[in-house]
Amino acid sequence: MAAPCVSIPLMPNEPENILVVERSLIERIGMFQGLMLDTGRYLPTLLEPRNYRFVPRPAAEQNDTLKQLIPYFLIVNDGRIWCYVRGKKSGESRLVAKASMGIGGHINNDDLDLFGDVYTTAALRELNEEVVIGAPYTQKIVALLNDDATPVGRVHLGVIHILRVAAPDVAKREGVITEAGFRTLDELRAMHDRMETWSQICLDQIDALLAKG
Numbered sequence: 001m002a003a004p005c006v007s008i009p010l011m012p013n014e015p016e017n018i019l020v021v022e023r024s025l026i027e028r029i030g031m032f033q034g035l036m037l038d039t040g041r042y043l044p045t046l047l048e049p050r051n052y053r054f055v056p057r058p059a060a061e062q063n064d065t066l067k068q069l070i071p072y073f074l075i076v077n078d079g080r081i082w083c084y085v086r087g088k089k090s091g092e093s094r095l096v097a098k099a100s101m102g103i104g105g106h107i108n109n110d111d112l113d114l115f116g117d118v119y120t121t122a123a124l125r126e127l128n129e130e131v132v133i134g135a136p137y138t139q140k141i142v143a144l145l146n147d148d149a150t151p152v153g154r155v156h157l158g159v160i161h162i163l164r165v166a167a168p169d170v171a172k173r174e175g176v177i178t179e180a181g182f183r184t185l186d187e188l189r190a191m192h193d194r195m196e197t198w199s200q201i202c203l204d205q206i207d208a209l210l211a212k213g
Contacts, residue, residue: 005103010016013014014205015056015057015059015138016056016057016106017054017056017057017108017109017110018054018055018056018057018060018068018106018107018108018109019052019053019054019068019069019106019107019108019109019111019118019122020048020052020053020054020055020060020066020067020069021051021052021066021069021157022051022065022066022067022069023066024063024065025045025046025051025141026042026046026067026146026157029041029042029045031146032091032144032146033142033146033147033148033149034145034146034147034201034205035144035145035160035201035202035208035209036143036144036145036146037064037142037143037145037208037212039141039142039143039159042144043141043144043159045070046115046157047118047119049118052069054108054109057106060155061063061127061155062155063155064154065105066155067146067155067156067157068103068106068156068157069107069153069156069157069159070104070106070107070156070157070158070159071083071104071107071119071120071122071123071126071127071159071161071194072102072103072104072106072158072159072160072161072198073102073103073104073123073127073139073161074101074102074160074162074163074202074209074213075103075131075133075137075163075164075165075170076162076163076164076165076169076213077164077166077168077170077182078168079184079185080153080168080182080183080184080185081101081182081183081185081188081206082101082103082170082180082181082182082183083099083100083101083179083180083181083182083183083188083191083199084100084172084177084178084179084180084181085097085098085099085177085178085179085180085194086097086098086100086176086177086178086196087168090093090157091099094198097197098194098195098196098199099179099191099194099195099199100195100196100198101195101199101202101203102158102196102198102199102202103126103127103129103130103131104123104126104127104158104161105129105130106122106126107119107122107123107189108122111125111190119159120161123159123161124125127163128173129173129174130173130174130177131170131171131173131177132170132171132172132173133165133169133170134167134169134170134171135165135166135167135168135169135170136165136166137163137164137165137166138163138164139161139162139163139164139213140161140162140212140213141159141160141161142160142162142212142213143160143209143212144157144158144159144160144162145157145158145160145198145202146158146160147197147200147201149197150197152197153197153198158198158203160209161213162209162210162212162213164213165173168182170182185203185206188203188206
C-alpha cells in the first residue's frame with residue numbers, strides 16, 4: 001500500500017514548490033500559440049500524476065523547458081466581465097500595473113488532497129484567496145492558453161475558466177487588486193492596450209470563450 005502524500009509547511013524563506021509539466025510533453029500532444037479550445041486533448045494527460053511534479057518556484061520561473069499550470073478564471077455576469085489592475089505588491093512583478101480579466105495563480109504542493117484532485121483544489125483555493133463571491137455561480141474550463149512570445153508566457157500555461165455568477169456580488173479579497181469591477185465588452189476593449197497579454201488574448205476571442213462556457 002502506497003504511503004499517503006503529506007504536505008509539509010514551508011519554513012521561513014523556503015521557496016514555494018509549484019506544479020509543472022515538461023514542455024516536451026505539450027509538444028508531443030501538439031504545441032500551440034494563443035488559445036486552444038480542445039481542452040480534452042490536453043488536460044487528461046497534463047493532470048495525470050505521473051506527468052507533473054513540484055519544483056521550487058524561482059527555478060521554474062527561469063526554466064522554459066517547464067510549464068507552470070495556472071488556473072485563470074474569467075468572472076462573468078450579464079454580459080459583463082470582472083476586471084482589475086494588479087497593484088505594486090503583486091506576486092508577479094512583471095505584471096504590475098497591468099489590467100487583468102483573470103483571477104488565478106499557481107498550484108503548489110500544499111494543494112495535494114487525498115480525497116480530490118490537485119488541480120481542482122488549487123483552482124478553488126486561488127479563487128477564494130483573491131475574491132469573495134456572494135452569489136451562486138457555475139464554472140467551466142473552456143480553453144488552454146499558451147503565449148511563448150513573452151518571458152512570462154514561456155514558463156506558464158493557462159487553464160481558462162468561465163465563471164458565471166448569478167449577481168454582480170464580487171469583491172476583492174487581496175490588497176494588490178485595485179480598480180476592480182464589472183465592465184462591458186466595449187469598456188474592456190477600450191482598455192486593451194493596458195491589459196496583460198493573457199487578458200488581451202482572451203479578449204480577442206471572448207465570443208468563442210463565452211459561447212463555450
